[in-house]
Amino acid sequence: MADPQYDVIVLGSGPGGYVAAIRAAQLGLKVGIVERENLGGICLNWGCIPTKAMLRSAEIFHYMQHAGEFGLAAKEIEADLAAIVKRSRDVAGQLNRGVGHLMKKNKVTVHMGEGVLTGPTALTVTSDKGEEKLTAKHVILATGARARDLPFAPADGKRxxxxxxxxxxxxxxxxxxxxxxxxxxxxxxxxxxxxxxxxxxxxxxxxxxxxxxxxxxxxxxxxxxxxxxxxxxxxxxxxxxxxxxxxxxxxxxxxxxxxxxxxxxxxxxxGIRPNTENIGIDDLVEMDRGFIRIDPLGRTKTRGLWAIGDCTPGPWLAHKASHEGVAAAEAIARELGNNEVHPHALDRSRIPACTYCRPQVASVGLTEAQALAEGHEVKVGRFPFIGNGKAIALGEAEGFIKTVFDAKTGELLGAHMVGAEVTELIQGYTVGKTLETTEEELMQTVFPHPTLSEMMHESVLDAYGRAIHF
The missing domain is CATH 3.50.50.60 (FAD/NAD(P)-binding domain)
Incomplete structure (x- = not known):
């Protein structure tokens, strides 16, 4: 048998796939990536990024409508939906080109077309240029997911x-x-x-x-x-x-x-449906409601075949897919003889979640109810936006931050926020959980003033009866 064409082939170029390809290339592996539509996948082209561009336009429109509250005057304000959509698509296009640049920079070969496995480590790519047969030592499935239709009324794109x-x-x-x-x-x-x-x-x-x-x-x-x-x-x-x-x-x-x-x-x-049909995996993997079962590093039941991202069990988040991609790439490199790399499985309890509505929502770890259900004795702290000087100055005084600690050990079990810019603030607690912080360390951390982040400090203090500003 001829030597494999690649060390790794990645099927799908979303935030899991393209990150896996880059990390594998950084580790000296020969990498190919297969994409049927747009580099960057759903997240970059039709999900995470363009929706945030639209939400930003809506946020600015909201502020303009309330300009008087900030001592400003703005008249005859209107939302131009076509222009908002165009800006959103331009943002997605810019980032799509950026992923293409990253593929070239890291010497990852891109194959545009529909990829179907013909074996655990071989696949055929079909495009308008014909068929192309690829082989590798390892294949990473990163095929993502799509929207789930209402069973009695499938989407028609019109109504x-x-x-x-x-x-x-x-x-x-x-x-x-x-x-x-x-x-x-x-x-x-x-x-x-x-x-x-x-x-x-x-x-x-x-x-x-x-x-x-x-x-x-x-x-x-x-x-x-x-x-x-x-x-x-x-x-x-x-x-x-x-x-x-x-x-x-x-x-x-x-x-x-x-x-x-x-x-x-x-x-x-x-909800979503995983893109796991018609890609040649039926006898190669174990499935759970259409999602591919994997071990903590992304291995399927078949040697040489891996899976990451939204085609695997949740949470179905772009940043989760990216970290799974890195873990799988590093595990493959180690299997191929690189003993300098030490892959780490993703701890799902440390994955933050963000919702970019107005007001924003963000969280990491256990909710209070989950912590109690798991048998923890808890200490819970809360701090409202109305008690924070920066929030009042911004005109964003609605919201709160909530922290959940194990009462016996002081371990940070979870953090939950609603209000302006909490999708940026949550990472502080995520870092804390990764470092296995306790309430004492958070209490001793110096938070800059005036910032929204001070509410994070106050919420911790409140859990132990020490809040200063409320």
């Missing part, structure tokens, strides 16, 4: 949208129904509400952003309701009838009562 349609809308909705209140659903609800759309959110569970701490969920629901979003929890969409000018939605509320309401458009945000 019923997935996140992709919502990012390049054919028109501005007048009345928008968002089905699902996870990060994707809430971010789009927040964006469209901020640019003047009437928005209703329907969530089948008892609270919105249900994976977050219950206090954060309650605060966010109150904030969004105050902004004009109608939130229905413990409710379900029973049926959607699409017409020429809108959608008739049959909704059962939390009391079991059913009614029909008219909407111009619907966004389905009920």
């Amino acid at each position: 019923i949208w997935t996140y992709r349609h919502a990012m390049t809308p054919p028109e501005k909705p007048s009345r928008l129904l968002v089905v699902g209140s996870g990060a994707i659903g809430i971010e789009f609800a927040s964006f469209y509400n901020d640019i003047g759309v009437e928005v209703t959110v329907v969530e089948m569970l008892e609270r919105i952003v249900p994976v977050e701490d219950a206090e954060v969920s309650a605060f966010l629901e109150k904030a969004l309701t105050k902004q004009g979003i109608k939130v229905m929890t413990g409710a379900g969409v029973e049926d959607l009838k699409v017409g020429a000018k809108g959608v008739a939605a049959t909704i059962k509320d939390s009391s079991g009562n059913t009614s029909t309401a008219e909407f111009s458009h619907v966004i389905s945000a009920i």
Whole structure:
């Protein structure tokens, strides 16, 4: 048999795939990457980055509408949806080109086309140029995931949208129904509400952003309701009838009562489906509801075949995929004889989660309820934005930070935030958890003044009855 063409082939170039390719190349391996659509995958082209560009436009529009609160005057302000979308697509395009540059810089060979495995370490790439057969010593599957359709009303791109349609809308909705209140659903609800759309959110569970701490969920629901979003929890969409000018939605509320309401458009945000069909893996891996089972470093049951990112069990986050990519690349390098590299499995308890609505939500570790359920005796601290000078100066005095500690050991178990810029603040606690910090070390840490980060300090102090400014 001929020598493999590559040491590593990565199938998929999202934030897991392209990072894995770069790390493998840094370790001296010969690397190829296969992508069927756009370098950077869904996150860079249709998810994380372009949505944040849209949310930034909506945030600025919100501030301009409230210019008088800052001693400024702004008149005849309006949101140009087409221009917002164009800026978002330009941002995605710029970063897509950046990934292409990184591939060249690291000498990773890019194969554009549809990749299908023909064995554990071999695949065929099909494009408009024909077929290309590739082999390697190891293959990393990084095929990602896609939006899950409502079973009774699949997305048509006209009246019923997935996140992709919502990012390049054919028109501005007048009345928008968002089905699902996870990060994707809430971010789009927040964006469209901020640019003047009437928005209703329907969530089948008892609270919105249900994976977050219950206090954060309650605060966010109150904030969004105050902004004009109608939130229905413990409710379900029973049926959607699409017409020429809108959608008739049959909704059962939390009391079991059913009614029909008219909407111009619907966004389905009920979860994802892994892209694991038709890639030749049926007899090579074990599956769990369509997701590929892996060990802590990304190995599947078949030697030489690895998987990372959204095609594997959650949480389905870009930064989780990137770290899995690094771990898999380093484990492969070690298997290929590099004893200088020491791969570390990703600790899922230290993965932060962020939702970029207004106000933002961020968290890491256990919620208070989870900590109690695991048998911890806890100490809990809270500190409100209204007690922070920088938050008041910014005009962002709504929100709070909550910390959860093990009462016996002082271990930081979790941190939960809602308010302005908390998606940036959360990393401080994430670093703390990685370093296995205790309450004493956080108390002794000097936080700069005036900053929002001082609330993190105060929340820790509050857990032990020592808060200064509230």
